Amino acid sequence: MLPWKRVLRPLTALLLTAAVALVPAATAHADSAPSSGWNDYSCMPSAAHPRPVVLVHGTLGNSVDNWLGLAPYLEHRGYCVFSLDYGQLSGVPFFHGLGPIDKSAEQLQVFVDKVLTATGATKADLVGHSQGGMMPRYYLKFLGGAGKVNALVGIAPNNHGTTLSGLTNLLPYFPGAEDLLSTATPGLADQVAGSAFMAKLNAGGDTVAGVHYTVIATQYDEVVTPYRTAFLSGSDVHNVLLQDLCPLDLSEHVAIGLIDRIAFHEVTNALDPAHATRTTCASVFS
Numbered sequence: 001m002l003p004w005k006r007v008l009r010p011l012t013a014l015l016l017t018a019a020v021a022l023v024p025a026a027t028a029h030a031d032s033a034p035s036s037g038w039n040d041y042s043c044m045p046s047a048a049h050p051r052p053v054v055l056v057h058g059t060l061g062n063s064v065d066n067w068l069g070l071a072p073y074l075e076h077r078g079y080c081v082f083s084l085d086y087g088q089l090s091g092v093p094f095f096h097g098l099g100p101i102d103k104s105a106e107q108l109q110v111f112v113d114k115v116l117t118a119t120g121a122t123k124a125d126l127v128g129h130s131q132g133g134m135m136p137r138y139y140l141k142f143l144g145g146a147g148k149v150n151a152l153v154g155i156a157p158n159n160h161g162t163t164l165s166g167l168t169n170l171l172p173y174f175p176g177a178e179d180l181l182s183t184a185t186p187g188l189a190d191q192v193a194g195s196a197f198m199a200k201l202n203a204g205g206d207t208v209a210g211v212h213y214t215v216i217a218t219q220y221d222e223v224v225t226p227y228r229t230a231f232l233s234g235s236d237v238h239n240v241l242l243q244d245l246c247p248l249d250l251s252e253h254v255a256i257g258l259i260d261r262i263a264f265h266e267v268t269n270a271l272d273p274a275h276a277t278r279t280t281c282a283s284v285f286s
Helices: 003-022 070-075 101-119 136-142 167-173 177-184 196-202 253-258 261-271 281-285
Strands: 053-056 081-084 124-129 149-155 212-217 237-241
Touching: 053 070, 053 101, 070 081, 070 261, 081 101, 101 124, 101 136, 124 253, 124 261, 136 149, 136 196, 149 261, 212 261, 261 281
Parallel strands: 053 081, 053 124, 124 149, 149 212, 212 237
Antiparallel strands: none
C-alpha cells in the first residue's frame, strides 16, 4: 500500500466517526417520529410504515447495546421498533446469542408473535446484525415465519458459516476443542463453516418464497470471513457491499451494525423501497 493510502484510511475513519458524533439523530425527520418508540408496546404502526421492525442482535450482543445507534435512527423516522434478547446461557449475563441457534429461532418466533399481537400488524420486518441477520432464516424456513415476515435485512450476517480468518480450520488439530465449543457455546459452534446447523439451514436454497431479503456486507469484516459468504442467492435478494455505496467507509464487523449511518440509510431503503433514495458517503449526514 502506498504511504498516502496508509494515512488516508485512518483519517477517513476519523472523519466518518466525527460526522456520526456531530449529527444528532433527532435532526433526522424528527417531525415524523411516532408518539411511542423503541420497545414501547403502545406504538401503533403508521400508514407510512405499517409494519413493526424487530431488531435481532448478534452473538455476544443484547437487545439494548447492539441497537443504541439504529433503534433511535429508525424510531425518529416513524417506525415502531422492538428488540429482543435471545440465546442466553445460564450464568452469563449481558452477552447473549450463545445458545443453540435453532432454540434461539424459537425465541424469535415467540417474540414476533408478541409484537404482531400488540401492534395489530399482520407482518413484521426483521433487521439483524451478524448472527441476528442469519438466525431469522431458520425461523422463516422451519418455524413458519415466512407467513409473518415481509422482509429480512441482514447487516454483516453469517449466512454460510465463517472461518474466522482461517482460525476455525485449526480446531481439528486440538483434541477436544470442537466438543468443548459445542458444549460450552453451541451458538458459536453452529456458526462454524461446515457445521451441521449450516448444512441444514442452507440445504435446498438460501431463501423462502414471499420474503424480501437484503444483505449489507463490508469488505473489512474480520468475523464473517470470507466476507462474500454473507451474501445470499435467490430470486428476491438484494446483496449490497458497503464500499460500493461509499468507498471511504472503513467499517468492520462491529461498526457496521453499531454506528454506521451509511449502512443505516441502506436499511431504511430496504424497509421502504418505494421511497428509497441513493445511499452515498453523504448519507452519514442524513
